[in-house]
Amino acid sequence: MRLHEYQAKEVFADAGIPTPDATLARTVDEAVEAAGEIGYPVAIKAQVHVGGRGKAGGIKLVENDEEAREAAAEILGMDLKGYQVDKVLVEEAVDFVNELYVGVTMDRGEGQPVAMVSTRGGVNIEEVAEEDPDAIAREHIDPAFGMHEYEARKVVYEAGVDRDIAMDVASILSTLYDLWEERDGADAEINPLMVTAEDDVIAADAVFNLDGDALFRQQDLAELEDEAAEDDLEAKANEYGFDYVRLSGNVGIIGNGAGLVMTTLDLVDYYGGAPANFLDIGGGAKAERVANALDMVFSDDNVDAVVFNIFGGITRGDEVANGINQALEQFDEIPKQVIVRLAGTNAEEGMEILNTDLVQVEATLEDAVQAAVEAAAEVEQ
Amino acid sequence: MSVLVDDDTRVVVQGITGGEGKFHTEQMIEYGTNVVAGAVPGRGGQEVAGVPVYDTVAGAAREEDADAAVVFVPPAFAGDALFEALDAPLDLVVAITEGIPTQDMSRVYRQLQDTDTHLVGPNCPGVITPGEAKLGILPGNIFEAGNVGLVSRSGTLTYQVVDNLTERGLGQSTAIGIGGDPIIGTDFIDALELFEDDPDTDAIVMCGEIGGEDEEEAAAYIDEHVDTPVVGFIAGRTAPPGKRMGHAGAIVSSSGTGTAESKINALESAGVPVGDTPNEVADHVEDLF
Numbered sequence: 142m143r144l145h146e147y148q149a150k151e152v153f154a155d156a157g158i159p160t161p162d163a164t165l166a167r168t169v170d171e172a173v174e175a176a177g178e179i180g181y182p183v184a185i186k187a188q189v190h191v192g193g194r195g196k197a198g199g200i201k202l203v204e205n206d207e208e209a210r211e212a213a214a215e216i217l218g219m220d221l222k223g224y225q226v227d228k229v230l231v232e233e234a235v236d237f238v239n240e241l242y243v244g245v246t247m248d249r250g251e252g253q254p255v256a257m258v259s260t261r262g263g264v265n266i267e268e269v270a271e272e273d274p275d276a277i278a279r280e281h282i283d284p285a286f287g288m289h290e291y292e293a294r295k296v297v298y299e300a301g302v303d304r305d306i307a308m309d310v311a312s313i314l315s316t317l318y319d320l321w322e323e324r325d326g327a328d329a330e331i332n333p334l335m336v337t338a339e340d341d342v343i344a345a346d347a348v349f350n351l352d353g354d355a356l357f358r359q360q361d362l363a364e365l366e367d368e369a370a371e372d373d374l375e376a377k378a379n380e381y382g383f384d385y386v387r388l389s390g391n392v393g394i395i396g397n398g399a400g401l402v403m404t405t406l407d408l409v410d411y412y413g414g415a416p417a418n419f420l421d422i423g424g425g426a427k428a429e430r431v432a433n434a435l436d437m438v439f440s441d442d443n444v445d446a447v448v449f450n451i452f453g454g455i456t457r458g459d460e461v462a463n464g465i466n467q468a469l470e471q472f473d474e475i476p477k478q479v480i481v482r483l484a485g486t487n488a489e490e491g492m493e494i495l496n497t498d499l500v501q502v503e504a505t506l507e508d509a510v511q512a513a514v515e516a517a518a519e520v521e522q
Numbered sequence: 523m524s525v526l527v528d529d530d531t532r533v534v535v536q537g538i539t540g541g542e543g544k545f546h547t548e549q550m551i552e553y554g555t556n557v558v559a560g561a562v563p564g565r566g567g568q569e570v571a572g573v574p575v576y577d578t579v580a581g582a583a584r585e586e587d588a589d590a591a592v593v594f595v596p597p598a599f600a601g602d603a604l605f606e607a608l609d610a611p612l613d614l615v616v617a618i619t620e621g622i623p624t625q626d627m628s629r630v631y632r633q634l635q636d637t638d639t640h641l642v643g644p645n646c647p648g649v650i651t652p653g654e655a656k657l658g659i660l661p662g663n664i665f666e667a668g669n670v671g672l673v674s675r676s677g678t679l680t681y682q683v684v685d686n687l688t689e690r691g692l693g694q695s696t697a698i699g700i701g702g703d704p705i706i707g708t709d710f711i712d713a714l715e716l717f718e719d720d721p722d723t724d725a726i727v728m729c730g731e732i733g734g735e736d737e738e739e740a741a742a743y744i745d746e747h748v749d750t751p752v753v754g755f756i757a758g759r760t761a762p763p764g765k766r767m768g769h770a771g772a773i774v775s776s777s778g779t780g781t782a783e784s785k786i787n788a789l790e791s792a793g794v795p796v797g798d799t800p801n802e803v804a805d806h807v808e809d810l811f
Contacts, residue, residue, distance in 0.1 A: 247624055249704035249734060249771065252631035267775075284628045325623060355623035357598055384768040388760070399702055399768025400676020400731050403757035404800065407782075410760045411798055419761075421768040424659075424677075452681045454647060454661050455542075485681055486661050506682060507801055 142351045145188045147230045148365050149347035156320050158313055158331070159343045163232035172213035173206055175231040181205055182234040185212045189224040190368065193265070197221055202234055224369055235345055240333035241302060242266050242277070243314050244348075245321040254282040256292065256318055258300035258310070262333035288318040309342050310334065324362060325355035374418075374441055381433045383420055390415025392517045393438035393447035393477065397422050397456045405450050405510060412507075414514030417444045425455040431464025439476050445520035448513035449481045450506060451488075458483040458491025469499040478516045482509035524651035524696040525671065525716040525723070526614055526640060527590065531655050534559040534582040534612075536603050537594035538570045546594065546618075546659050547571045553662040555655040558586040561606075579603075583610045590614040592648065592657045600644065601626030608637050616657045617643035617707070627705040634707055641707025645769075647677035647699035658699065668693015670807060671717035671750075673710060674729035675702050675736075675769070679757055679800070683729055686804040692811075695723040702731070702769030710740035718748050725751050725810050727803060728794070732758030733772045733780045741788035753806040754789040754796040756782045 144152070150160045164175035165188070176183045187199030194200050199221045201212035209231075219226050240263035248255040259277040261269050269276050278300035282288045293311040302310050313334065321329040330348035337343065356363040368379075378385030384399065388406075392414045396402040399421055406416040418441065422434050438447050451461050461483060469475055479500045483491040495502060501516075503509035533550070537543040538560030548571045551557050559582035560570050566577035576582040579591060591612050595603040600619040607615040608630070622644050634641050642649055648658010652665035664681055666688045674680040680699055687694065698713050700706055710728060717723045726748070730737035737756065744752055759782040761767050763774045774780045786796045797803035 247628060247704070250736075252628055252705045254625075254628065284625065284632050322625065325625060327624065352624045354597060354621045355625070358623075384766075386762070386765045386767060388762065396678070398676055398678025399772055400674070400679030400729065400757045401682055403676075403731060403761060403767050403772070404679055404682065404755075406761070407757060407759040408799060416760055419765075419767055452678045452685070454677060454681060455659050484685060485664065505801075507799060 142353050142356060142363065142366055143190050143368070144349045144351070144362070144365055145190070145367060146186065146347055147188055149349035150344065152320065152324070152349060153344055153347050156316050158316055159341070160347070161233040161235055161343055161345060163230050165228055166213065166231050167228045169210055169213045169217060172217070172229055172231050173209045176203065176209040177206060179231060179233050183209065184232045184234050185209065185216060186230045186232060187216050187219070187221055187226040188228045188230055189221050189226050191222045191224055194221065199226065235335045235343055236337060237335035238338050239303070239336035241310065241336065242332045243310065243317060243334050244328065244330040244332065245318050245326065246328045248281065251281060254284055254321070256280045256282060256288065256296050256314060258296050258302065258314065260301050266332060282318065287322055288315060290315060293318070303336070305340050306336055306342055313342060325352045325359050326350065327352045374437065377437055377440065381437065383422065383434065383437065385437065386419040387441070388416050388418055389443070390417045391443050391445040391521060392513050393417045393441060393444035395420045395422060395434045395438060395447065396450040397424065397426065397452065401450065401452055405448065405506070408506065408510040409448070409514060412511050412514045414517055417441055427460050428464035428467055431461050432468035435465065435468040435479070444477055446478045446480065446513045446516035448509050449479060450509055451483050451485070453483070453485030453488060457486050458488040459494055462491035462494035465500060466494065466496050469496070475499055480509050480513045480516065482506060524654065525720050526642070526649050526696060526698065527651050527655045527657055529556070529654045531590050531614070531657070532556050532558045532586065532588045533657060534561050534579060534586065534588035534591050535573070535594065536561045536579060536591055536607065537596070538562060538573065538575060539565050539568070540594055540596070543594035544570055547573065550592070550656055553656050555657065558588050579606045579610045583612060588612065590657060591616065593617040593619055595619055597621040597623070601630055604630045604641070605633060608633055608639055611637060612639055615639055615641045615707070616646070616648050617641065618646065618648060618658055620645040624705060627703065631705050631707070642698060643701040643706060645703040646701030647680060649696065649698050651696045652694050660697070660699070664688055665697065666693040669695055669722055669724040670727060671695045671720065671723035671725070672697040672727045672729070673713035673717070674699055675731050676729065676757065679729055683727060683755065683800045683803055686800050687727070687807060690804055690808055692804065692807055695720060702771055704734070704771040710736050711743045714740060714743060714748055714752070718750050723750060725753065725807055727753050727755070727807060729755045729757070730785055731756060731769070731772050732761050732767065732774050732782050733769070735780070737785035738788040741792040741794065744794060745792040751810050752794045753803055754794045755800065755803045756785045756796060758782045
C-alpha cells in the first residue's frame with residue numbers, strides 16, 4: 142500500500158525528520174492562499190501515485206500569486222499518466238546546493254533489510270543503480286537487532302556524503318529505518334534529501350509504501366489508503382478482492398493460483414491468441430466468487446471469449462461448476478463464449494454439474510486454451 | 523526413497539483446531555501421513571481428528587516424538603509459530619500460511635540460518651512423497667510414486683505438471699512446493715541439492731515464474747553442481763512489467779529484471795530444456811528415460 146507524498150511527509154515529520162513547510166490544497170483558491178502564507182517561491186506538486194511527476198508536468202515552481210493560480214489550475218484536474226489529480230501539495234521551495242538519496246527496503250534475495258545512501262539524489266535511483274551501482278552505498282541490517290547507530294554512520298560515510306552534514310544524514314537514516322521497521326514499511330525513501338547552503342538537510346520528497354500483509358497492525362496508516370484505480374475494471378476487482386491485471390488482448394482468463402493463471406495466459410499467447418487479463422480467484426473459492434469472476438471478465442468490452450481453467454487442490458470442482466451455472470443462467474443470451482476445464486478435487490462431480498448448454502467443456506488445459514483462442518478469433522472476424 | 527518426508531516422518535500440526543488445519547489434518551491422515559500431534563496454545567488435552575493436541579510444539583515434540591511441523595496458523599501469529607517450531611527443534615517445518623508480514627519472515631529467515639531445520643514455504647502447498655506421506659494441502663490422488671523430483675513456486679501449476687507426468691506413467695519421488703513469497707525457507711538451490719543427493723531421484727522438474735533472480739541463480743547452480751538431468755518451466759512470459767501477478771514475488775520490475783525470458787535463457791544456457799507448455803515438460807522428461 143502506498144502513501145501520498147504529503148501523507149508520508151507527515152509521518153516523517155512526526156518522527157523528527159525535517160520537511161519543508163507545506164499545505165495540502167484541493168482547489169485553486171486554497172492553493173493560492175497556502176502559497177501566500179508559506180511565502181514565495183513555492184512548489185505546487187500533484188498528489189497522485191505516479192512516478193516521474195516532475196517530467197510529466199505535475200510539479201511547478203511559482204514566484205507569485207498569478208503564477209500559483211495558473212499552475213494550480215493547470216495541475217488540479219489534469220490527467221497524469223492515467224490518474225486524475227484532485228489535490229496538490231503547496232510547499233516551500235528549498236534553495237539547495239546538493240541532493241542526496243536515502244532509502245530503506247527489503248532485499249528479497251537476502252531476506253534482509255538494506256539501507257541505501259547516495260550522493261546522486263534527485264534522479265530516478267533505479268537508473269543510477271543500473272548505470273553506476275557503485276554510486277549507491279548499501280548496508281544490510283540484521284533484523285534481529287535493527288539498525289545500529291554505527292551502521293547508519295558507516296553507510297553515509299561510505300557513500301561519500303560531505304563530512305559537515307554526515308552525522309545529520311546518519312541521524313535521518315536511523316530515524317527512517319526505525320519508522321520502516323515499526324510501521325511495517327516495504328519501501329521508505331527520501332529522494333531528494335536536499336542540502337542547503339547553510340548545511341541544513343531537508344526531505345524534499347518522501348516515499349513510504351507499506352507491506353500490504355501487515356496492514357492489520359498498522360490500522361491508522363491503512364486508513365490513509367487513497368488508491369485511485371486505473372480503470373473501472375480494476376476498481377471492480379478491488380471490490381471483489383481478486384488479483385487482477387488487465388492486458389490488451391481479447392481472450393478472457395479465469396483460473397486458480399498465480400502460477401497456473403500465468404501459464405494459461407502464456408498458453409493463449411503460445412497458441413496465437415492474446416490474453417485480455419490475469420484473474421486469480423484464489424484457493425477455496427465458493428460459487429459466489431466464481432460468479433463474480435465471470436461478471437468481471439464479461440464487463441471487459443475487449444473480451445471475445447473466456448477460458449475458465451481450474452485445477453482444484455483446496456478449490457472444489459463442484460463449487461466452481463455451481464458458480465459458473467449460477468452466473469450464466471441469469472442471462473437470456475450468454476454474452477461471450479465460455480470454455481471450461483476442470484481438474485483435481487471433485488472435478489468429475491463438477492463436470493456433471495456443469496450445464497453444457499451454456500459452456501463448452503474441454504478435458505485438457507491445451508484443448509481449452511486452443512478452443513478459446515479459436516472462439517475469440519471467430520468473434521473478431 | 524525420497525527427500526524431506528517419508529513413512530517415518532512424525533508430524534505435528536500447528537493450528538490444528540482451525541477450519542483449514544482440521545480439514546487438511548484429516549486429509550493428510552487419510553493419505554497415510556503419520557500425524558502424531560497438534561499444537562495450539564490453550565487447547566492442550568483436546569483431541570482433533572483422533573490426534574492429541576498440545577499447548578506447545580516443544581510438548582508435542584517431546585511427548586510424541588514429532589520431527590516435522592505443518593503450519594496452518596493465521597498470518598498475524600504465523601511468524602511466532604515458526605519461531606516456536608524452529609525452537610522445538612524439528613527437522614522440517616512446512617508453512618502453508620499465506621500473507622505473513624514480510625518483516626516477520628525476515629526475522630524467521632534470520633533465525634533459520636542458526637538452525638539445521640529445513641523450512642518449506644510459507645505460502646506454499648507443501649511437500650509430498652507419493653505413497654508415503656504428504657505435509658500440506660496438495661491433492662494426493664494426482665501423484666504417483668516414481669523417480670522424478672519436482673520443485674515449484676506455484677501450487678496449482680505443480681498440480682498441472684504432475685498431472686501431465688502421472689498421465690504418462692512418470693511418477694514422482696518427492697514434490698516440493700517452495701511457495702510464491704519473496705522470502706522463503708527452502709529455495710530452488712536447496713531443493714536441487716536435496717534431489718541431487720537422493721539416489722532414487724533420476725530427473726528433476728523445476729517450475730519457476732517471473733520475479734526475483736532465484737531461477738537464474740538456480741541455473742548457475744545446476745551448471746556447476748547438478749548431474750541429475752533437469753527440465754524447466756517458467757510461468758509469466760506474457761506478464762507486463764510493473765504489475766504483480768498474484769504472488770507477492772511475481773513481478774517483472776519496471777527496469778526489466780525478473781523476466782521470463784531472462785530465466786529461460788539462463789536455464790537453457792545451463793543445458794536445461796524448458797517446456798513451452800506443461801505438456802512439453804512431460805515430453806522432455808519422457809525423452810530422458
